[in-house]
Amino acid sequence: MATSKQIAGIDIIELPTEWPVGPVNVFLIRGEKLTLVDCGRKLEKAWNTFNSVLRECGLSIMDIEQIVLTHHHGDHTGFLDWILEKNPVPVFAHTNCRPYLSRDDFHFKRGVEFFANFYKEFGISEESAKELAGSRGWNQGQRNKIEITLELDEGIPIPGLSEWQVIETKGHAQSHISLYRSSDQVLLCGDHLIKHTPAGIFLESPIFPETERSKPLIQYINNLKKCLDIPVRAALSGHGDIIDNLPALINETLQKIDKRADRVKSKLLNGRKTGYELVREIYPDRFEKAIIVLASDMIGLLDLLLERGEIFSENESGVLYYHA
Ligand SMILES: [Zn+2]
Incomplete structure (x- = not known):
């Protein structure tokens, strides 16, 4: 059954x-504007549950005044277009959501080329x-043909x-x-941290052509440390x-990463060894x-070890080999 708990002006659905x-x-x-953060999976049962919880709160889709997205993945942007069809409200999200939405x-064409090269370098x-x-298994997004109204980033007021x-x-x-309310130290952290499971770290193709690929695990660690500096009483995941x-x-997560x-x-x-040989050996x-x-996941760990100077890599005929 769905649950709806109210925490100081926030309903969790x-x-x-x-x-x-x-x-x-x-x-x-329930801010100055009634804001929906994230949009679930694009499934009939998710949509029906969402609508019935809104009804229990005395609300409907038509009462939503704006939408904020924590990230582009399909379990957070799924039925966004179903809402907008009924009620075309502004959508606020990070600029990197744009190509997926x-x-x-x-x-996506460039993404296929990027990943073909990445997997080859990985030793496949x-x-x-x-x-x-x-196969596009690397594409975690829901593609809806939706334009973002305002691009959010750190420091930009909502x-x-x-x-x-x-x-x-x-x-x-x-x-x-993530969204932070300092008055009561509440952090809405999306999938940055999940209590019952490690958040997956996903490599993505660059948004801008000719730019270097991201190093998601290194970014992730830096952003975990950033959240350690913020006083948080409750994080809503x-x-x-x-x-x-x-x-x-956060400390437990950092320790697990170091161990791995x-x-x-x-x-x-x-x-x-190549990345692929490591994956085969470990899993x-x-x-x-x-x-x-x-x-x-493996390229994240290899990026981290390279950055720490604990391993080295060499490129041989377009394949990357790593050694300690
Ligand atoms: Zn998720």
Whole structure:
């Protein structure tokens, strides 16, 4: 059953997904403008639950005055266009949501090329690399042909939500933002942190052509540390329960990342390996089915070890080999 808890002007609405992460939370903030944060999966059952919870609150789709998106993933932007069809309100989101929301075919074409090259460098055969890149499993977005009304980023005030600040929290997605209300130290952290599971770190193709790819795990760690400096009494996550001890969860997450990086490094002490060889060795039962997610995760750990000077890489005929 859906739950709707009210926390000082915020309704938390839990909606079903068909994904392993479980239900997704969307939020109604009763600011100067009634603001919906995130839009669940594009599923009939999620849409029906959303509408019935609104009814229980004495509201309807027509009462929503604006929408803020924490990031572009399909469990947070799913039924955005169903709302806008009924009630075309302004949509505020990070600029990196744009190609995913506006169905930018040029971005996806370039993305296929980017990932074909990335998988090849990762040590996957050229043929399989092309196939994986073409499968678009790397595209986590819901493509709706929607234009963002206002691009949000750290420091940009949100119209109709004067109590809230935008905090850029890239890592889980290149479009990820969190919202912070200092008066009662509430952080709406999207998928930056999830209490019951580590937030996935996903490699994305560059939004602007010819720019270097992002290093999502390094960004993620920096943004975890940034959130350690902010006093937070309650963090409302995109999935699962409210996080009431955010610093503890952040420190635990940082320690787990270090442990996993150490494990990867230990595999590189006795000779060089490609990213793909590392994935096969560490996840012998999972690598075939989950290669897109595992490659994304592994490149994050390799980026981190390279940045820390703990490993080195060499490019041989377009394939990257790593050694400690
Ligand atoms: Zn999510």
